[in-house]
Amino acid sequence: MNDFNFYKSQGISDAVEKIADQPDAKFIAGGTNLIDLLKYNLMTVSTLVDVNSIKEDTLSETDGAVLLNAFATNANTAYHPIIEERYPLLSKAILAGASAQIRNMASNGGNLLQKTRCYYYYDANTPCNKREPGSGCSAINGYNRNLAILGTSDHCIAVFPSDMCVALAALNATVCVTGPDGDRKIPFSEFHRLPGNTPHIDNNLLTAELITGIELPSKGFEKNYSYLKLRDRNSYAFALISVATAMELENNQITEIRIALGGVAAKPWRVQKAEDFLVGKTPTKENFALAAELIVEGAKGFEFNAFKIELAKRAIIRNCLMALNPASQLPGAQPSA
Amino acid sequence: MRTESIQPPPEAKNSETVTLHINGEARTLSVKPWVTLLDALRENLDLTGTKKGCDHGQCGACTVICDGKRILSCLSLAVMKDGAEITTIEGVAPTGDLHPLQKAFIEHDAFQCGYCTPGQICSAIGMFKEGKAHTEAEVKELMSGNLCRCGANTNIINAIMEVKNGGNYE
C-alpha cells in the first residue's frame, strides 16, 4: 500500500466535497475490495474518505418500493425481513457471494463498484488494458477460464464478478447517486459498461459521485424466483456462470419473466428478446431451452472458457425450472430440482 | 509493464489516535492510516492469537468479532475501527477457562497445525450470534469463509455441530 491520509466524512455532501477537491482521493466503505487492491499496489490513493459514518437504516419503504441504503452491509440487507419476504431473489444472490465475514463488511454501494477478478488485472507485471489503457490484453490469448463470453471486445474480456448485481439487474433496480452537480438516478441496465475500446471505465459513475441508495421497484417476484451459481468449488468462490430468474405465472402460463446472467460479461446480462419469447408460454424445459439459445446468441468462447456457452444454456434451463419451486432450493445457490 | 510509479500523497501523513475496546479493555494506540486491524492487533498490541493467512480476505484466519459481527481484520483499517468493541481469540473465554467451542475443538481433534483455529472459533461464535445456521448444510455454507489448509474440516464441523446442538455457546 502507498501512504495515504484518512478522513472520516460527516455526511453525504461532506464526503462528495472532500473527493471532488482531491483527484486521487477515494471513498471507502467496507474496504473489502479497495484495501485488497491497495495492498497489491494496483491503485494508489491520496486520501481515503470513510463513508461509514453516514449511518441510516438498512432500507426504507415508500409506496411499495424499497430504497436500499448504499452504506448498509450486504449481510444486513440480505437478512432484512422485507428483503427476505418481498425480494428473496436478492437475498439469495447476496448470500451466494463471498463469505459471511465479507458480507458483514461489504456495503451495497461498494458491491456495485468491485473490480474484475481477471487474473491479469491483478498481476501488475502483465499488460492489461483495464489497469493500464493501451498496454494490451493478456487474457484474450492467455488463461481465460473465468472470463467473458458475451459483450467482449478486442481490448478486454473481463467479467464483472458481483452476485448481488445479477439480482438487481433482474429486479430492474435504479442506482441513486449524489455528485458535485447534484443528484441523479441511473437505471441498472445503464450502470455498468461493456469494454468496447475503453475497458478501463467499468461504469457510468462520474468522478466524485457517491452512490447513496439503490431503488427496488415494488415487484419482488417472491413466489417464483431462483438464483443459481456454478463455480469451481461449492462456496466462497466467484461464479463461472450464475443465473437469476424472476417469474410470474398465471394458470401455468408465464406472464412476466426476467433472466439475468452473471459470470459471462462486464455487466449482468439480460436479453429482452428471450424474455419476450417466454411470455404467454408454459414454463417447460423445452421453452426455457429455446430462450437460453436466444440469451447466448452471439456468444464467443476463448481457449479456456468456450465451455461456458453450453454451461450457461444449461444453467438457464435449470434455474428457470428451480424458480418453479423455490422451497426446494439448497443453501448457497447450488443446483437443485 | 507497469510504468507509473507510486506517488507519495500531497500532505504529510499523520498517525491517528485510535481507541479500540479489545476483549473488554480500552486500548489507545497511535497508528498510520494504512495499518490494518490485523497488524495493529499483532504488532502494536501483541495479541498474536489472530492469524495472518493470506492477508487478502481469502482464508478467514484473521477473523475477529467487531461490534458483535465476525469480520476479517486483514481487510479492515485500524483507523476505521475507532471506538469499536473487538473480541479476539484471547478474549472468547474468561482467563483460565475455555470456551465451549475450544473444548469441542480439542475433543473432536478439529485441527492439525492449529493455524486456522482462532479464526474458525471466532467465526463460529459470530455465526451462532447471527442465528442463521440451523442445519449442518447451513453450518457448512456459513463457515465456508474459513479455510483449513490441513483439511480438518470434517472434525471442525463436527465440533461446531456438537456445541450448536448442546445449545451452550455463550
Ligand SMILES: Cc1cc2nc3c(=O)[nH]c(=O)nc-3n(C[C@H](O)[C@H](O)[C@H](O)COP(=O)(O)OP(=O)(O)OC[C@H]3O[C@@H](n4cnc5c(N)ncnc54)[C@H](O)[C@@H]3O)c2cc1C
Ligand atoms: C475473498 C473474496 C471473495 C469474494 N467473493 C465474492 C463473490 O463470490 N461474489 C460477490 O459478489 N462478491 C464477492 N466479493 C467481493 C465483495 O462483495 C466486494 O468486495 C464488496 O461488495 C465491496 O464492497 P465494500 O463496501 O467492501 O467496498 P470498498 O472496498 O469499500 O469499495 C470498493 C470501491 O467502491 C468505492 N465505493 C464504495 N462505496 C461507495 C459509494 N457509496 N459510492 C461511490 N463509491 C463507493 C470505493 O471507492 C472503491 O473504489 C469477494 C471479495 C473477497 C475479498
Ligand code: SF4
Ligand atoms: S481481460 Fe480486461 S482485465 Fe483482463 S487482462 Fe484483458 S484488459 Fe485486463
Ligand code: FES
Ligand atoms: S488473513 Fe484475512 S482472510 Fe486470510
Ligand code: FES
Ligand atoms: S489446522 Fe492447519 S490450517 Fe486448519
